[in-house]
Amino acid sequence: MTTTEAAPLPTTTGGLAPAVEVRGLRKSYGGKAVLDGLDLEVRRGECFALLGPNGAGKTTTIEVLEGVRRRDAGEVAVLGEDPATAGRAWRARIGVVSQGEGAGQALSVRETLDHFARYTSTPRPTDELLAAVGLKEKADTRVGRLSGGQRRRLAVALGVQGRPELVFLDEPTTGMDPVARRQFWQLVRDLRAGGTTVLLTTHYLDEAAELADRVGVIAGGRLVEVAPPAELGAALRREATVRWRDDGGWRAVPTETPAAVLRDLLAAHPHAEVLGLTVTRPDLEDVYLQLVATPGGEPR
Amino acid sequence: MTVSTAARPAPPSTARIALARVGVELRLFARERQQVVFSFAYPVVMMVVFGSVLGGDVLPGGVPFPQYFLAGIAATGIMLTSFQAVGTAIAAEREAGQLERLQLLGTPPAAYFAGKAGQVLVTTAAQLALLLPVARYGYDVPLPVDLGHWLTFLWVAALGALAGTVLGIAVSALPGSASSLTTSISAFAIVLQFFSGVFFAFPELPGWMQQVAAVFPLRWLTQGMRSAFLPEQAGAFEVAGGWEHGMTALVLVAWVIIGVMVCVRTFRWRRADG
Numbered sequence: 001m002t003t004t005e006a007a008p009l010p011t012t013t014g015g016l017a018p019a020v021e022v023r024g025l026r027k028s029y030g031g032k033a034v035l036d037g038l039d040l041e042v043r044r045g046e047c048f049a050l051l052g053p054n055g056a057g058k059t060t061t062i063e064v065l066e067g068v069r070r071r072d073a074g075e076v077a078v079l080g081e082d083p084a085t086a087g088r089a090w091r092a093r094i095g096v097v098s099q100g101e102g103a104g105q106a107l108s109v110r111e112t113l114d115h116f117a118r119y120t121s122t123p124r125p126t127d128e129l130l131a132a133v134g135l136k137e138k139a140d141t142r143v144g145r146l147s148g149g150q151r152r153r154l155a156v157a158l159g160v161q162g163r164p165e166l167v168f169l170d171e172p173t174t175g176m177d178p179v180a181r182r183q184f185w186q187l188v189r190d191l192r193a194g195g196t197t198v199l200l201t202t203h204y205l206d207e208a209a210e211l212a213d214r215v216g217v218i219a220g221g222r223l224v225e226v227a228p229p230a231e232l233g234a235a236l237r238r239e240a241t242v243r244w245r246d247d248g249g250w251r252a253v254p255t256e257t258p259a260a261v262l263r264d265l266l267a268a269h270p271h272a273e274v275l276g277l278t279v280t281r282p283d284l285e286d287v288y289l290q291l292v293a294t295p296g297g298e299p300r
Numbered sequence: 301m302t303v304s305t306a307a308r309p310a311p312p313s314t315a316r317i318a319l320a321r322v323g324v325e326l327r328l329f330a331r332e333r334q335q336v337v338f339s340f341a342y343p344v345v346m347m348v349v350f351g352s353v354l355g356g357d358v359l360p361g362g363v364p365f366p367q368y369f370l371a372g373i374a375a376t377g378i379m380l381t382s383f384q385a386v387g388t389a390i391a392a393e394r395e396a397g398q399l400e401r402l403q404l405l406g407t408p409p410a411a412y413f414a415g416k417a418g419q420v421l422v423t424t425a426a427q428l429a430l431l432l433p434v435a436r437y438g439y440d441v442p443l444p445v446d447l448g449h450w451l452t453f454l455w456v457a458a459l460g461a462l463a464g465t466v467l468g469i470a471v472s473a474l475p476g477s478a479s480s481l482t483t484s485i486s487a488f489a490i491v492l493q494f495f496s497g498v499f500f501a502f503p504e505l506p507g508w509m510q511q512v513a514a515v516f517p518l519r520w521l522t523q524g525m526r527s528a529f530l531p532e533q534a535g536a537f538e539v540a541g542g543w544e545h546g547m548t549a550l551v552l553v554a555w556v557i558i559g560v561m562v563c564v565r566t567f568r569w570r571r572a573d574g
Contacts, residue, residue, distance in 0.1 A: 068403060068570070088311045091406035098404055100397020103324055106331035118320040119405045121309040158401070 017080055019044050019166050019197040020065060025074035027060055034060050036221035038074070042166075047188065047198040049212035049229075051205070053292055056218045058201040062170050065199070066096055079166055092120060095164030097155050097172055105144030109135055109154055112143055113161065120162035129157040133187060149180035156187055160196070167191060169200035173207060185210055205284050219292040233287030245275040314408040321415020322422075329419055339385060339423060343377035343431045350499070351439040359501050361534040366439040371525035372498035374431060378457055379518055381424045382464025383471075384489055386416050388482040390472035394571055403569035413469060413563070420465045428457065444528045452545070456524030459552040463517045466559030473566035492518050503539050510539060517555045520548040 020042035027035040034057045042048040050058045063069035064076060067083030067090075076082060081090045102112040110126060117123035130136045133153040138146065146154065152172065159167055169188070173181045188211050191198060202208055208215045209229040216226045225232060240258040244251055244265065255261045258279045265274060282290070329335060350369050357365040393399050402412060435441040444450045474481060493499065495509050496519040502510065513519035527535065527543035535543045 066404065068400075088406040088408075089308070091404070092308060092311050096404045098397065098400055100400040102401065103398060104328040104393075106328055107324070111327075115320060115324050116405065118312060119317055119407060121311055162405075 017044070018042060018077075019046075019079060020048075020199060021075070021077040022061075022065070023075040025061065025064065025076060026072045027057075027064065027069070028072055033221055035064075035071075035074075038218070038222055040216060040223055042197060042199050044197055045192075045195055046213040047192055047200065047211050049208035049215045050199070050201040050218055051203065051208045051215050051288065052201075052218035053203060056292070057221045058203075058218055059170055061218070062168055062199070062201055066094070066168055067091070092122070092162055093165050095159040095162065095167040097152075097159035097167065097169045099155070099170070102143050102154060102158065106142060108140050108142050109146070110139040112154065113157060116158055116161055122163045124161055124163055129161060132160075132190065133157045134183065149176050149183075152176060152180070152184065153187075156184070160191065164196065166197045166199065169198060171201055171203070173202070173204065181207070205288055209284060217288065217291045224291050229284065232284065233282070233291055236287045236290050237282055240279055240281045242277075242279050244277040250276070311406060314411045314414075317407060317411035318414035318418070321411055322418030325415045325419035326422055329423060335385065339377075339381050340427050340430055342380060343373045343427060344434050346373050346376075347431060347434055348438065351435070355439060359537075360503070361530075361537040363530055363534050364441075366435065367441045367529060368501065368526065369499075370431075370435045370439075370441045371529045372493075372496075372522045374428060374457075374529075375460065375496075375518060375521040375525045376493055376498050377427050377431060378424055378460045378521060379464050379489060379492075381427055382420045382461045383468045384464075384485055385423070386420060386465050386468025387471045387485045388478070390416070390469060391478040391481045394472070394569070395478040399569040409567060413465075416469065417462070417465050420461050424457065424461050441529070445531075449528050452524070453528035456521065456528065456548065456552075459549065459556070460517060460521040460524070463552050463555040463559065466556050466563060467517070469567060470559045470562040473562075473568060492516055495519070496522055498522055503537060517552055520544075520551045524548045524552075 018041050020040060022038060022040040025035050025038040025040075026033065034055075038057065038061060040050075040061070050061060052058050060069065064071045065078050065083055067078075067086060070084065076084070078086070079090065079093050083090075103115050107115065110130070113126045113129055117126060127136075130139050133156050135150065135153055135157065138150060143151070143154065156172070159169075172188075173184050176184060185207070188198060188200070198211075200207075200211065212229055214226055215229050215232055216223045217232070218224070227234070238256050239254050240256070242253045242255060242258050242261045242265070253261050262279070265277075347366075347370065350373075351366045354365045354369075359365060359368050390399075399412075432443060436443055444453050471485060472481070474484075476484070492513070495505070495513040496502070496516065497505060497513070498518075502513075502519070502523070505513075510519075523538060523544065526538075527545065527548075535541070538544070540547075
């Protein structure tokens with residue numbers, strides 16, 4: 001894949017202010033709270049992944065930040081402005097990779113990009129965009145004949161066409177095959193390399209681990225944890241589980257000191273083999289499932 | 301700390317985006333074969349069918365049926381390329397997420413509407429440019445006799461197309477899927493054609509039908525078209541005994557205003573907003 005210069009336009013003194021600042025965001029639909037006091041901060045230049053199960057409020061959060069959905073309460077600043085009242089000059093600074101179509105199925109990829117180039121004062125050249133998303137060969141193909149993955153790439157091209165400082169990606173790889181996903185990840189890395197701030201939502205753990213500097217886990221309308229992917233759920237990860245089998249069946253001992261448990265266990269079986277002995281630590285998925293588990297214990 | 305946006309030029313003006321919209325609307329229209337055929341062929345086919353079957357009939361005032369019918373089918377054609385085309389297109393574009401993209405790009409709604417209006421203007425003109433010669437040379441229907449009648453034709457057509465565009469945008473906000481809305485709009489349009497005197501002499505319709513039709517623009521659009529195509533003395537056979545240009549203009553303008561007010565309140569880029 002061709003990597004092209006993806007630098008957003010420079011902002012002058014704003015480098016230190018966070019790209020996104022959210023305090024106490026609330027939103028209900030028909031009396032049911034979807035967002036229940038969500039706090040969030042995305043730093044300039046980072047890739048932040050909002051991770052959570054379906055219905056946790058990821059998309060609602062993104063839509064509030066994009067300024068296309070009203071909030072019930074809370075303070076929100078995106079690139080220093082309130083999205084609910086910000087004007088076109090602000091909108092020109094953010095890019096959204098949306099699920100929606102381009103201008104129409106009957107336009108070619110190039111025609112679509114050329115058309116939308118006229119909506120911004122700072123368009124990236126169409127050929128550069130085509131190369132960046134790997135659609136050069138499909139430039140003259142009508143949008144209606146593109147595959148799902150190719151349409152997503154077009155959506156990415158449209159999302160970054162106006163050289164945004166901040167890009168929203170809402171579940172960008174849902175429905176993509178593994179190859180297309182990996183190509184898409186490379187695209188996001190290219191964007192990052194140019195200094196663009198990226199906020200993405202996903203329910204794929206590997207995607208968050210792969211792309212994000214920091215991951216925010218959203219559950220029950222709140223951000224329950226924020227950390228780099230490798231450190232997510234640090235407290236939960238400290239606990240290991242020692243498993244083995246004896247006459248009474250499987251035994252499992254959760255412990256923060258597995259070595260001590262093992263010493264006792266081996267001492268109790270000085271000559272015999274301990275059947276099925278394993279020591280496991282929770283992986284990202286285990287941690288995630290625990291984080292999003294409701295008080296009742298069932299993952300939402 | 302505030303972030304300066306000085307490095308970034310102001311977004312393109314509404315007029316520039318409107319121009320881009322007109323271009324893309326026309327290009328998409330031209331590539332939508334079904335829509336092109338339906339918009340352009342429907343009035344011509346109806347003219348041919350009714351002209352061939354009822355060509356010998358003479359209506360009150362000594363007006364040959366094809367002459368009377370041309371006025372009605374021209375008005376219907378205008379409703380088709382404005383009201384029907386716009387209403388169904390917007391519903392479909394909203395459903396496909398195209399409008400969501402426009403919203404995210406900060407597109408001024410006025411630029412989007414202007415694009416639709418430009419498309420309606422061009423397609424309506426093309427459609428009438430096809431219909432009138434068919435009527436003239438196929439069925440001996442005289443075209444407007446002088447400049448005054450041509451001007452009447454133009455203002456009635458323009459006002460009708462404008463009302464149709466605005467009302468098309470307004471109905472696109474009705475709930476339901478794009479396909480169900482398309483069906484509803486078509487059904488409404490067909491019934492309205494019968495009520496408005498497109499297929500029959502309007503004064504001969506039952507009174508209640510006339511009264512229902514008088515509320516909607518199509519009845520006034522057809523009468524305005526008759527005033528452009530029919531001989532002067534035929535006006536005496538209209539319901540009010542004259543062409544009622546003042547009333548026609550008033551009703552059409554009133555619908556434009558009502559339509560704009562409805563659009564301002566109800567137009568939305570997305571299907572549902574919580």
